[in-house]
Amino acid sequence: MRERTWRPGGPVDVAGTLRPHRRGAGDPAWQQAADGAIWRTARTPDGPGTLRVSVRAGEGVVVGRSFGPGGEWMLETLPELLGGGDEAAAFHQLMDRLGSMRHPLVYELARRHGDLRVGRTSRVFEALVPAVLEQKVVGREARRAWRWLLTRYGEPAPGPGPEGMRVFPEPEVWRTIPSWDWHRAGVEGVRARTIINAAPHAGKFEAATSEEADRLMRSLPGIGVWTSAETRQRAHGDPDAVSVGDYHIPSLVGWSLTGARTDDAGMLGLLAPYRGHRHRVVRLLELGGTRPPARGPRMAARDYRSF
Structure with missing residues (x-):
């Protein structure tokens, strides 16, 4: 076991910052213990690793404990994971410059959630796979697939973490999964x-900047604007990567800021004053915005399995 203590130098919502990396309550790579500590696994450049993150609120410090060959790497990148490189101050400066042009709700949420950060995992392929699984399906269907594949093909997590945790498989493993197991x-x-x-392109993804990774991913079949944005939000901590094409987000943005539904073009127009931090604004609206009333039945989960 290795341990690192990190003093952020300001308030950080650890659970809120890490929550976007969780893929449902039963995620084999992300679990929250009864004591509030968060456990997550990763396939690092040095191999599999497990990280436990806890907070000593009275001391203003974050404590990371790691296990496995990739544990040292996970501790080294702990500040970035928790938004240590996030330019949150630049966002607040933008809000000041906007003055009366800023929306009152965005201003209030930015004030209320000033400890929220956009962190980065620096593991692009690890963020890309679940984003692809979430394409054009309901959340529970994608989460079920993620759990099944990690449980079947991921290796047991190093260390004494919660039972059933798994580490994201190597890229080569994903290439060799047979069709019947995808089914x-x-x-x-x-x-x-x-x-x-x-x-096969995983290595190129990891070495690229957010802009370069966007071009690389979108040059491949099946990866569009939405999938790239969802990946870069998590892997690069890109505060401006907007999930254009999302089923819910345009309505959330439109209803929160204007009281009416809108589409992708309308959403981008409403977010335009916050360019550079548009994903951050969406995160804030997810925390305190309003959604339009539901109309009609919800999309049903599909099931391609045979019994």
């Missing part, structure tokens, strides 16, 4: 082929 996981051919075709 058992509930993943149809298009999403499976997208992941398989992207796996």
Whole structure:
């Protein structure tokens, strides 16, 4: 076991900052213990690793404990994971410059959640795979597939973490998953082929900046603006990567800021004053915005498995 104590130098919402990396309550790579500590696993450049993150609120410090060959790397990158490199101050300066042009709700949420940060994992392929699994399906369907595939193909997490935790498989493993196991996981051919075709490029993704990774990913079949944005938000901590094409976000932004539904073009127009921090504003609206009333039945989860 290795340990690192990090003093952020200001308030950080650790749980809120790490929550976007969680893929449902049963995520084998992300669990929160009864004492509030967060456990997560990763396939690092040095191999599999497990990280436990806790807070000593009275001392204003974050404590990281790590296990496995990748543990040292996870401790070295702990500040970045928790938004240590996030330019949150630049966002607040932008809000000051906007003055009366800023929306009152955005201003209030920025004030209320001043400890929220956009962190980065620096593991692009690890963020890309679940984003592909979430393409055009309901959340519970994507989360079920993620759990099944990690449980089946991920290796047990190093260390004494919560039972059942797994480490993201190597890119080569994703290339060799047989069609029947994609089927058992509930993943149809298009999403499976997208992941398989992207796996050989994993090394290029990891070495790229957010802008370069956007171009690389979108040059591959099956990866568009939405998937790239969802990946870069998590892997690069890109505060401006907007999930254009999302089923829910345009309505959230439109209803929160104007009281009316809108589409992608309308959403981008409403977010335009916050360019450079548009994803951050969406995160804030997810925390305290309003959604339009539901209309009609919800999209049903599909099931490609045979019994």
